[in-house]
Amino acid sequence: MTPSQTKFVLLEKKKEEIKRFFDELNEAVAEVAKEVGVNGYFQDSEGTVYKIVEPEGRFVHYEKFSYVRTRRMDEKRGDLSLKEAEEAGFVVQKK
Numbered sequence: 001m002t003p004s005q006t007k008f009v010l011l012e013k014k015k016e017e018i019k020r021f022f023d024e025l026n027e028a029v030a031e032v033a034k035e036v037g038v039n040g041y042f043q044d045s046e047g048t049v050y051k052i053v054e055p056e057g058r059f060v061h062y063e064k065f066s067y068v069r070t071r072r073m074d075e076k077r078g079d080l081s082l083k084e085a086e087e088a089g090f091v092v093q094k095k
């Protein structure tokens with residue numbers, strides 16, 4: 001693999017972990033919003049003050065490139081079929 005392919009694979013493997021982190025963070029913000037309300041404040045033990053706000057808006061991010069992949073050994077399926085990967089000349093691992 002090339003260096004850019006190696007970097008891609010390492011980052012792609014972290015994608016689900018990072019997604020879970022942001023999902024958990026969003027849940028935590030929602031819980032705090034219930035406690036202090038929108039535009040409410042709280043302070044942590046280090047002195048940082050937080051304010052819960054409603055975002056003014058979000059920008060839609062369109063990716064120029066994306067990817068699909070075959071399943072990993074611990075997954076039931078991936079976005080790229082094993083058949084298509086084999087037809088492209090790759091040797092795929094089967095359960």
